[in-house]
Amino acid sequence: MTLTVFALNALYGLALAMNMFVIASGLNLIFGVLRVINFAHGVFYMFGAYLIYTVTKLWGFSFPVGVLAAGLGLAIIAFFIERLLLRRLYGQEHLMQLLFTFAIVLLMSDAAKMLWGTDQYTVGYPPAFTGAVNLGFVVFPQYLLFLCVVGPIIAIAMWLLVDRTRWGRVVRAATQDREMLAALGVNVQMVYSAVFVLGSALAGIGGALAAPRLALTPGMDATIINECFIIVIIGGLGHLWGSFLGALAFGFVVQFGTVWVPNWQDVLPYLLMLTVLLIRPWGLLGRPEAGR
Amino acid sequence: MRAGWSLVAAMALAAGGALAQGEPIRIGAMYPLTGGGAIYGVPAMAGHQLAIEEINAKGGVLGRKLESVERDDKMNPSAASATMKELITKDNVHIVLGGLSSAVGLGMSEVAKQEKMVYIATVPKTIQMTSDKLHKHVFRIASNTDLEGDTLAELVSKYKVKNICHLQLDYAYGHDLEAGFLKALPKYAPGSKVVLTLKPKLGATDFNAFIPQVMSAGCDGVVSGLWGPHFVSWVQQAKPLGFFDKIKWISGGEIASHEVAVSLKDEYPDNVISNTYELWYHSQDPMHKTFQAALAKKLGTQETPQWSMLGYNGVLFAAAAIEKAKSLDPDKIAEALEGLTVHTPVGPLTIDAKTHQSNTGQFWGPMVKQPGKDYRVMSPVEFIQPKL
Amino acid sequence: MSGRVSLAVGIGILTLLALLPLAGSRYAIDLATQVLIYCLFALSLNVLIGYAGNVSFGHAAYFAIGGYACAILLTTYNWTLALALPAAVVLSGVMAAVIGYFCVRLTQIYFAMLTLAFAMLVWGVAFKWREVTGGDDGLTGIKVPTLLGNATSYYYFTLVMVASGVALLWLICHSAFGLMLVAVRENAVRAGFVGVETRRLRWVAFIVAGTFAGLAGALFGMYHRGMYIENAFWTESAQVLIMVLLGGMYSFFGPLIGATVLYLLQVATNQFTQYWPTVLGLILLVILMFLPDGLAGLAARFRRAGGRN
Numbered sequence: 002m003t004l005t006v007f008a009l010n011a012l013y014g015l016a017l018a019m020n021m022f023v024i025a026s027g028l029n030l031i032f033g034v035l036r037v038i039n040f041a042h043g044v045f046y047m048f049g050a051y052l053i054y055t056v057t058k059l060w061g062f063s064f065p066v067g068v069l070a071a072g073l074g075l076a077i078i079a080f081f082i083e084r085l086l087l088r089r090l091y092g093q094e095h096l097m098q099l100l101f102t103f104a105i106v107l108l109m110s111d112a113a114k115m116l117w118g119t120d121q122y123t124v125g126y127p128p129a130f131t132g133a134v135n136l137g138f139v140v141f142p143q144y145l146l147f148l149c150v151v152g153p154i155i156a157i158a159m160w161l162l163v164d165r166t167r168w169g170r171v172v173r174a175a176t177q178d179r180e181m182l183a184a185l186g187v188n189v190q191m192v193y194s195a196v197f198v199l200g201s202a203l204a205g206i207g208g209a210l211a212a213p214r215l216a217l218t219p220g221m222d223a224t225i226i227n228e229c230f231i232i233v234i235i236g237g238l239g240h241l242w243g244s245f246l247g248a249l250a251f252g253f254v255v256q257f258g259t260v261w262v263p264n265w266q267d268v269l270p271y272l273l274m275l276t277v278l279l280i281r282p283w284g285l286l287g288r289p290e291a292g293r
Numbered sequence: 294m295r296a297g298w299s300l301v302a303a304m305a306l307a308a309g310g311a312l313a314q315g316e317p318i319r320i321g322a323m324y325p326l327t328g329g330g331a332i333y334g335v336p337a338m339a340g341h342q343l344a345i346e347e348i349n350a351k352g353g354v355l356g357r358k359l360e361s362v363e364r365d366d367k368m369n370p371s372a373a374s375a376t377m378k379e380l381i382t383k384d385n386v387h388i389v390l391g392g393l394s395s396a397v398g399l400g401m402s403e404v405a406k407q408e409k410m411v412y413i414a415t416v417p418k419t420i421q422m423t424s425d426k427l428h429k430h431v432f433r434i435a436s437n438t439d440l441e442g443d444t445l446a447e448l449v450s451k452y453k454v455k456n457i458c459h460l461q462l463d464y465a466y467g468h469d470l471e472a473g474f475l476k477a478l479p480k481y482a483p484g485s486k487v488v489l490t491l492k493p494k495l496g497a498t499d500f501n502a503f504i505p506q507v508m509s510a511g512c513d514g515v516v517s518g519l520w521g522p523h524f525v526s527w528v529q530q531a532k533p534l535g536f537f538d539k540i541k542w543i544s545g546g547e548i549a550s551h552e553v554a555v556s557l558k559d560e561y562p563d564n565v566i567s568n569t570y571e572l573w574y575h576s577q578d579p580m581h582k583t584f585q586a587a588l589a590k591k592l593g594t595q596e597t598p599q600w601s602m603l604g605y606n607g608v609l610f611a612a613a614a615i616e617k618a619k620s621l622d623p624d625k626i627a628e629a630l631e632g633l634t635v636h637t638p639v640g641p642l643t644i645d646a647k648t649h650q651s652n653t654g655q656f657w658g659p660m661v662k663q664p665g666k667d668y669r670v671m672s673p674v675e676f677i678q679p680k681l
Numbered sequence: 682m683s684g685r686v687s688l689a690v691g692i693g694i695l696t697l698l699a700l701l702p703l704a705g706s707r708y709a710i711d712l713a714t715q716v717l718i719y720c721l722f723a724l725s726l727n728v729l730i731g732y733a734g735n736v737s738f739g740h741a742a743y744f745a746i747g748g749y750a751c752a753i754l755l756t757t758y759n760w761t762l763a764l765a766l767p768a769a770v771v772l773s774g775v776m777a778a779v780i781g782y783f784c785v786r787l788t789q790i791y792f793a794m795l796t797l798a799f800a801m802l803v804w805g806v807a808f809k810w811r812e813v814t815g816g817d818d819g820l821t822g823i824k825v826p827t828l829l830g831n832a833t834s835y836y837y838f839t840l841v842m843v844a845s846g847v848a849l850l851w852l853i854c855h856s857a858f859g860l861m862l863v864a865v866r867e868n869a870v871r872a873g874f875v876g877v878e879t880r881r882l883r884w885v886a887f888i889v890a891g892t893f894a895g896l897a898g899a900l901f902g903m904y905h906r907g908m909y910i911e912n913a914f915w916t917e918s919a920q921v922l923i924m925v926l927l928g929g930m931y932s933f934f935g936p937l938i939g940a941t942v943l944y945l946l947q948v949a950t951n952q953f954t955q956y957w958p959t960v961l962g963l964i965l966l967v968i969l970m971f972l973p974d975g976l977a978g979l980a981a982r983f984r985r986a987g988g989r990n
Contacts, residue, residue, distance in 0.1 A: 093973075145501070371912070400821055
């Protein structure tokens, strides 16, 4: 493999990784604070993709408007799901919450079929990023380069939000000890609500960003959720930079898997996750939990 | 001789009498009506319905009306097998038509074998159905992967492609088309070789991991079986890199059909040579004009999709076979189908008595721009019909 | 329910099922065969959930292993059923032992995730190992002995296998082993204090669950004359989990009720609408919000209420 081909594949892997990071980071945030494994994250992602299709292709708005609409749309949906239903299950076993999110998957994927039908749609690259850019050593699609930039920006923004603001301190405290926080007069319900909404909005934004680089079909939710689990588990459940690392590992394994073991690339991420789970069950950057 | 005829008549009466006179003949039809395959399954079902309406308007078959029992095959072999079993045991159909993906076709053929029910495959192309997995009750009026692979190899030679990148979907159709092509390649183009083989999965929408491999493999042409939506996604994702400026795309999978041309419009790349069963703008048989006009009326568009004709032909064969068998007994229908010739919108087609494969031809040619049209058209059109 | 009453009810149901083919409906026989298979599948999962308290999110893996193994041995290697079926069931048990060995080192969410990961790996292998499994097309044309070739004889075969499976599972769950499992579920730490090796116990439960799921899978493959990769996909694992939950996981017979109700409901719904997932989602919401013990729990509640009156 020449250096150029290697670099080209590395860039494609990076673009995939960064798109996946945006989606998986939302799942990770929700797990970190609420301790809920949100199976519905995949269907939120799918709604994000369908929303940008409707807003940009059918209503003719610009790409940034579409991305915002997808994020906002999912925030609203998530708000009502959390307020009306999920909230009633916080005291229950993990299994109940997990199955609840699975019920949301079933309901929302059918809703998507009712709203958008079952045709395959394409969104296409936004007008500003239709071409390719010559980086000197390789030619690379502009839009994918844009994704490579967006991922780190979102990562840093989330890190600042969680690590450097008062709200972030409250969120972190909520992951540690919710009773203590409530005793201190913080509205823990509010924190949960906000985290669920933010995490779900990231799924919507991730779906909107993914839409131009693939095609939209019913069933796109069932594969992405597995891939998000892989990323979050590799990195360490609830760990922001862990997810970033997990996304990078996922992107490169898929891309270079296609080069070196073509046709088995779909199985490699699962092997990677198993290896990590067997050696460090709490993930690359996670910490073993007490009472496990 | 006369005794023989009266015996046949008596048997026909007995068979007919078992089911009350005038009760409709139930034709089961399964196509993908939801999901990725629906773009083709829905038009195929429309063609199926059109044929049933036309036959019923002329008085039906054996004096009985045809009743269409329609089901979604979900393009999933597991669900399709269960659905077909239900069609037979619960809905008591007399024959089953359809299927779209090759995997579904194989599953349906297996149920047909078990339940001894005639199944006419209208779209699935895997050669297995009419070779190692052939049985008494399965017939095919689609083309097949050996015929398609043969033509692909011929085109590789015609367009002088030396280094081939081979793209096939990872399921029965892709694997069998690959085998059919590789079998024929030395015959037509002994100097050409395959430098890269990639197999994305059926239903894939993200080809970004594959595109750089093909770009850097040093091939001057792609031989492909990426059909419909797969091809559309590939085009959109590969276009920024100027993929099609450098590489010729020789493809099976009917991407020269009008549906694909319209879904890509101006984005449809140059350098594509492919096939289609039918072109609404091209009539080679007088029957095509009337068929196309009726279909256009039914669908409310002048520019009709190609898949309808396959659904339509399926019903024509089923009706002709029942008429010839004068019976609804699956074994008799199967015998009637062997060697049966039916006049279709692309001319007369015959089902071979041994292989159960019809001599269905396809239109092949390059897709070009034409002034005043916002979609690509095939020109020149060449009809390649196999001799069986 | 006292032992004697459940025995009487069991024999009654078994007699009814044995008489079913007399009704003369081929469709009913087909339905009943599939319901029986799902009953065994759901019951096997409940050993892990209801008794050992471990939620597996990848139980379809063992169903698929059993199904594929039996299909491959029968079809590719031309084994007789008397050898192929036991071999397939043993193989599912062995695979469950290997996978379970790693999984039982973790608990709760991590356990669920690890079972899911292994199951998706099984799915990936079934998908990509085309030469052996038939890949995305599935493995069709399974050679079933001619003796079991018609629907009625296969129904009786399934009935015998499932009934024996249920009886065996009943014995296992009501043995000292089963009681210890419940003790571990209720309080792992305390069970550990009294000398129960919790991890080994959970491991054995995992193997038992996998083995019987393998039997269900083998029966399924032969019934459909085909195995498909969907049978190993995570949504299949979720479906059987819902069956257990619907029936009630803290009752031995609950999963049988859950599997029967859910499967028949699915068939009925599909007659009217393609939106079965919506119906399933609503059912799931109702269970989660109002019926945490499932249908069996609901029945018990009614009985208690009746008793009080």
